[in-house]
Amino acid sequence: MQSSLQTLCLSLETLRRVKDRMLEAMERGLSHRTHDQATVRMLPTFIRAIPDGTERGEFLVLELGDTELRVLLMELSGDTCQKVTVKERHFPVTDAIMQGPGEKLFAFMATCLCEFLDGLRTRRTHFELGFSFPFSCRQTRLDQSYLISWTKRFKCPGVEGRDVVELLQSAINKQARYNIKVIAVVNDTTGTMMSCDASAGPCEVGLVVDAGTNSCFMAEARHVEMVEESEGRMGVVTEWGSFGDNGALNDMLSPYDHQVDQGSVHPGKQRFEKMIGGLYLGEIVRHILVELFSGRTTPALLTKGLVQTQDILEITNEQVGLATAQRVLRALGLEVSDQDCFSMQQVCTAVCIRAAGLCAAGLAAILSHMCSNRELTRLKTSVAVDGAVFRARSKFSQTLQQLVKQLAPECEVTLVQSDDGNGKGIAMVTAVASRLAAQRLQVNQTLALLQLSPDALGKVQALLRREMELGLKKETHAMSSVRMLPTYICATPDGSERGDFLALDLGGTNFRVLLVQVGSREQGGVQIVSEVYSIPPNVAQGPGTQLFDHIVECIVDFQTKQGMMDHTLPLGFTFSFPCQQTSLDQGVLLSWTKGFSASGCVGQDVVKLLREALKRRNHFALDVVAIVNDTVGTMMSCGYDDLNCEVGLIVGTGTNACYMEELRNVGTLAGEEGRMCINMEWGAFGDNGCLDAFFTPFDRQVDEASLNPGRQRFEKLISGMYLGEIVRRILLELTAKGILFRGRPSPKLQTPDIFQTKFLSSIESDGLALRQVCAILEELGLHVTSEDSVLVREVCQVVARRAAQLCGAAVAAVVEKIRENRGLEQLVVTVGVDGTLYKLHPHFAQQVQETVRLLAPRCSVTFLQSEDGSGKGAALIAAVACRVARHQRA
Numbered sequence: 001m002q003s004s005l006q007t008l009c010l011s012l013e014t015l016r017r018v019k020d021r022m023l024e025a026m027e028r029g030l031s032h033r034t035h036d037q038a039t040v041r042m043l044p045t046f047i048r049a050i051p052d053g054t055e056r057g058e059f060l061v062l063e064l065g066d067t068e069l070r071v072l073l074m075e076l077s078g079d080t081c082q083k084v085t086v087k088e089r090h091f092p093v094t095d096a097i098m099q100g101p102g103e104k105l106f107a108f109m110a111t112c113l114c115e116f117l118d119g120l121r122t123r124r125t126h127f128e129l130g131f132s133f134p135f136s137c138r139q140t141r142l143d144q145s146y147l148i149s150w151t152k153r154f155k156c157p158g159v160e161g162r163d164v165v166e167l168l169q170s171a172i173n174k175q176a177r178y179n180i181k182v183i184a185v186v187n188d189t190t191g192t193m194m195s196c197d198a199s200a201g202p203c204e205v206g207l208v209v210d211a212g213t214n215s216c217f218m219a220e221a222r223h224v225e226m227v228e229e230s231e232g233r234m235g236v237v238t239e240w241g242s243f244g245d246n247g248a249l250n251d252m253l254s255p256y257d258h259q260v261d262q263g264s265v266h267p268g269k270q271r272f273e274k275m276i277g278g279l280y281l282g283e284i285v286r287h288i289l290v291e292l293f294s295g296r297t298t299p300a301l302l303t304k305g306l307v308q309t310q311d312i313l314e315i316t317n318e319q320v321g322l323a324t325a326q327r328v329l330r331a332l333g334l335e336v337s338d339q340d341c342f343s344m345q346q347v348c349t350a351v352c353i354r355a356a357g358l359c360a361a362g363l364a365a366i367l368s369h370m371c372s373n374r375e376l377t378r379l380k381t382s383v384a385v386d387g388a389v390f391r392a393r394s395k396f397s398q399t400l401q402q403l404v405k406q407l408a409p410e411c412e413v414t415l416v417q418s419d420d421g422n423g424k425g426i427a428m429v430t431a432v433a434s435r436l437a438a439q440r441l442q443v444n445q446t447l448a449l450l451q452l453s454p455d456a457l458g459k460v461q462a463l464l465r466r467e468m469e470l471g472l473k474k475e476t477h478a479m480s481s482v483r484m485l486p487t488y489i490c491a492t493p494d495g496s497e498r499g500d501f502l503a504l505d506l507g508g509t510n511f512r513v514l515l516v517q518v519g520s521r522e523q524g525g526v527q528i529v530s531e532v533y534s535i536p537p538n539v540a541q542g543p544g545t546q547l548f549d550h551i552v553e554c555i556v557d558f559q560t561k562q563g564m565m566d567h568t569l570p571l572g573f574t575f576s577f578p579c580q581q582t583s584l585d586q587g588v589l590l591s592w593t594k595g596f597s598a599s600g601c602v603g604q605d606v607v608k609l610l611r612e613a614l615k616r617r618n619h620f621a622l623d624v625v626a627i628v629n630d631t632v633g634t635m636m637s638c639g640y641d642d643l644n645c646e647v648g649l650i651v652g653t654g655t656n657a658c659y660m661e662e663l664r665n666v667g668t669l670a671g672e673e674g675r676m677c678i679n680m681e682w683g684a685f686g687d688n689g690c691l692d693a694f695f696t697p698f699d700r701q702v703d704e705a706s707l708n709p710g711r712q713r714f715e716k717l718i719s720g721m722y723l724g725e726i727v728r729r730i731l732l733e734l735t736a737k738g739i740l741f742r743g744r745p746s747p748k749l750q751t752p753d754i755f756q757t758k759f760l761s762s763i764e765s766d767g768l769a770l771r772q773v774c775a776i777l778e779e780l781g782l783h784v785t786s787e788d789s790v791l792v793r794e795v796c797q798v799v800a801r802r803a804a805q806l807c808g809a810a811v812a813a814v815v816e817k818i819r820e821n822r823g824l825e826q827l828v829v830t831v832g833v834d835g836t837l838y839k840l841h842p843h844f845a846q847q848v849q850e851t852v853r854l855l856a857p858r859c860s861v862t863f864l865q866s867e868d869g870s871g872k873g874a875a876l877i878a879a880v881a882c883r884v885a886r887h888q889r890a
């Protein structure tokens with residue numbers, strides 16, 4: 001007898017060891033690296049706050065227990081007293097259900113729900129439901145939870161690995177009786193923690209000692225590596241029942257524990273739980289009794305499950321214990337003496353105290369973890385406790401309370417017994433989920449405006465194709481929003497170009513002056529020296545003469561620095577705005593775009609404006625031989641390395657493309673033979689209203705506030721100058737709806753153009769922790785929660801994806817036209833690309849390419865990024881022009 005009891009006795013020292021091992025196991029569960037192998041899984045719950053008393057609404061609650069299913073209707077009144085009106089019904093859960101097919105279990109729950117609602121005789125048909133599912137689950141959202149493994153007596157095939165919310169929802173839908181939406185799923189420990197009265201001070205730990213055992217607590221989110229969040233707290237379910245499944249408790253297991261384990265539904269699993277949970281305490285005692293009464297055993301004593309845990313707990317009670325012991329032993333068919341009853345009481349007490357000790361060690365581990373992670377010297381918290389083992393007035397609860405204090409002396413804990421089960425807590429979580437779901441709906445409605453289906457993208461492609469045709473034909477040219485401008489470039493480089501050239505590059509983020517030396521490939525090909533100059537907004541938007549004088553000053557500065565003031569060099573001018581050209585060295589500005597609006601330039605030949613400015617500066621050593629759009633410069637620059645490059649694409653501050661068109665299709669020019677590069681000026685696509693159906697209110701706001709309202713409508717959906725501003729407008733709207741930043745925008749966020757497109761690129765960078773997203777937003781003076789950051793990132797994704805897909809649809813229109821022009825089954829073509837958005841955004845390029853693959857399946861398109869900007873292309877064009885001029889002179 002004494003030796004049996006000896007194996008159950010755990011000294012305080014041993015319990016301290018258990019606590020330390022539990023702490024280690026918890027750390028492993030929390031760390032990303034070791035989570036998958038951890039026995040204590042530390043599962044995130046997506047619960048970020050304990051109740052604050054503002055939760056309200058009427059909710060259905062479904063609690064799956066070990067022997068029964070509870071269905072409740074709860075009302076949270078939202079005032080500080082949190083009145084809870086309960087209507088409830090219990091339905092027994094039989095072994096056949098617990099171990100039958102998963103489908104049956106969920107169908108059973110759905111039927112019980114309907115029966116419960118029938119009994120209410122209500123006219124209401126719509127309900128929101130919170131579901132307490134007390135098993136180990138990998139939760140991914142409040143309403144999504146994948147069962148990892150069954151425990152206790154449950155073993156329904158076909159459920160492990162599946163989302164239990166989805167299973168329950170589809171069972172409910174199958175009944176087709178009531179419209180019930182499952183909006184939250186929680187573990188029973190979480191329900192218990194959330195049930196605790198908010199007015200009694202913070203309760204940040206939940207403990208269940210029922211058939212099984214488990215705990216949960218509010219962890220610091222930054223320590224929960226399985227979620228991205230870094231701010232605030234996150235509820236974590238420890239699933240400590242499986243502590244020891246890797247052998248960590250082997251030195252403490254008694255022979256009876258092995259017997260209990262072997263006889264259980266899940267042998268080898270839940271070793272910690274099997275020393276504490278109500279499902280097992282009776283069995284431990286029974287195995288000891290079999291040994292104690294050896295030679296006198298009865299068939300009942302040898303039958304699993306005939307010693308009840310409730311009796312065991314009662315036997316530990318000093319007043320009634322001995323009488324209960326006698327009753328229980330007799331019921332097992334045993335002839336018993338007083339001494340037997342006394343021994344029985346000792347056994348039960350030992351089993352019970354060991355369970356309480358282990359449970360206290362686990363709880364102490366949680367409390368110490370919380371205290372040290374919050375960098376506190378003292379932690380004060382309540383622990384909400386529920387479950388039949390705790391509720392019974394036995395040695396268990398007393399011992400637990402005493403030992404926790406000894407094992408976590410730095411913590412001041414009050415154990416609070418949850419009075420009405422965890423139903424109220426589930427209703428609380430459901431209330432939060434309900435608010436979030438309503439907000440999600442609003443977010444979805446807002447963002448849906450920006451989400452384009454493949455059909456919609458196909459429509460954009462077809463519309464652009466039509467505008468291209470209209471723009472090319474003489475008779476319809478004026479109707480098209482896409483100008484399809486001739487460039488007088490009839491061939492891509494052939495490698496024979498040579499010489500030194502100056503190039504100007506105006507219209508992107510940087511204004512650059514370049515010296516480009518084109519040699520043979522053996523001489524190293526193209527060498528570039530360049531200098532970046534700034535164009536202040538007052539110059540870009542002031543008088544035109546001032547702008548061109550500034551440009552000439554920059555040229556002079558560059559030539560002086562290069563010591564080449566007296567060389568006369570041919571100059572290629574990359575001018576990234578729409579120009580009507582009548583020759584290579586003449587281009588009439590049709591309109592300014594992007595951030596430019598200098599006066600006196602529109603309608604003028606830009607080359608002439610430059611030459612006049614050179615004259616004003618008495619600078620005669622320059623010969624402007626070509627004016628080139630940046631798309632054309634990019635195509636030429638890439639064409640130098642790849643002969644298939646017949647399209648140029650820019651997605652930067654602005655957006656545009658050019659491509660090689662058959663001269664016979666260019667109705668605005670004479671000539672039938674050969675090809676000419678056409679500057680599409682697709683940024684203006686839609687300026688005639690053909691894209692109106694695609695504009696959202698945010699696009700309209702951005703357009704109206706721009707320098708050129710009503711113009712460049714396609715560009716304003718796609719390019720870097722506008723995406724940040726679209727995002728900012730959406731954020732303002734979501735803030736006004738109270739969904740973001742707690743409804744309070746910062747003054748900075750209200751400043752136009754403050755949200756730069758480069759933020760979109762950084763916020764979407766792969767592997768960028770949410771913490772860094774928060775930091776970017778905090779720069780804008782915003783106080784952000786991690787939910788805010790997640791939502792801002794989503795907005796950025798949606799806006800950038802739409803831009804990339806629209807751009808892809810447009811590229812698809814272009815390459816398809818080239819393919820059809822040439823009557824090819826399959827076209828192989830390269831697109832030369834430049835622009836900060838395309839180059840810097842982490843997903844933009846890929847999304848453009850995916851869209852092109854989808855919409856132009858008969859074109860195999862390679863995207864080649866231009867390395868040296870379009871200045872190199874302008875120089876190559878100048879080189880060709882000089883070669884041709886030399887030929888003509890000769």
Ligand code: G6P
Pocket residue numbers: 505506507508509510574576630634650651652653654720834835836837866868869870871
């Ligand atoms: C280039 C050019 C610029 C052009 C730019 C677009 O390669 O040399 O003239 O406008 O790319 O890029 P950005 O993102 O600066 O507007």
Ligand code: BGC
Pocket residue numbers: 133134135136137151152187188189208210211212213214215239241273
């Ligand atoms: C389950 C837990 C649950 C506990 C108490 C364990 O077997 O794995 O999820 O919280 O029992 O019901």
Ligand code: BGC
Pocket residue numbers: 507508575576577578593594629630631650652653654655656657681683712715
């Ligand atoms: C201009 C185009 C240019 C594009 C990319 C647009 O705003 O109209 O000419 O190619 O930006 O820079």
